[in-house]
Amino acid sequence: MPHETYARIDPSVRKRLSAAAIREFAAHGLADASLNEILIRARVGKSSFYYYFADKEDLFASMIESVYDSVEAQLPPFAFEGNTREGFWDAVEAHQLSVAAALGGERHGMDLFRALQPLRHSPSPRLAATFARIGTNLLAVIRVGRARGFVRDDVGEEILMRLVEGADAALDARVLPATENQLKAHLRLAHDTMRRLLEAKGDAA
Incomplete structure (x- = not known):
């Protein structure tokens, strides 16, 4: 996780660093992204960077x-108050x-998550901590x-989680959506697969 003093970084510096990092990671992924390019664009020195982050991966996870x-701030947490299966x-x-x-x-949100x-x-x-949070x-x-x-x-919650995550990983390997419409189609396929894995059998209302 970022160093605890990251919360106290100057907001203008944090904004520049975030913009530069998200752009670089979205374009090149974690492995091929250039930390030097990020720091040059953000006008942040290496010593300052390593004060707040452990390494490039830490920065990447933090941007995700x-x-x-x-x-999350735009959406209510998942809840369902009805009583029908469908x-x-x-x-x-x-x-x-x-x-x-x-x-x-x-901005660059889909590209960044595609890189993940x-x-x-x-x-x-x-x-793993980032994936756990998203899960x-x-x-x-x-x-x-x-x-x-x-x-x-x-079966237990953990096994169900792993089943769905494994199916998602297989689907992601098949196609990585590039546009919002492609992402929606991908999510519909993932939803159908998840339902098949999770749905209880029987005639529950």
């Missing part, structure tokens, strides 16, 4: 989390699509769905 903060799964899909719309509204996806196969501890929405779906009887309860 910053964009995710903005997306209504529940429709609400899940609507929530996923609203996330896509919010992400599409962020290949890293989910073997994330470092720093990026909180899935955990909410599982818990709300179980409470209504729409999500299977024959």
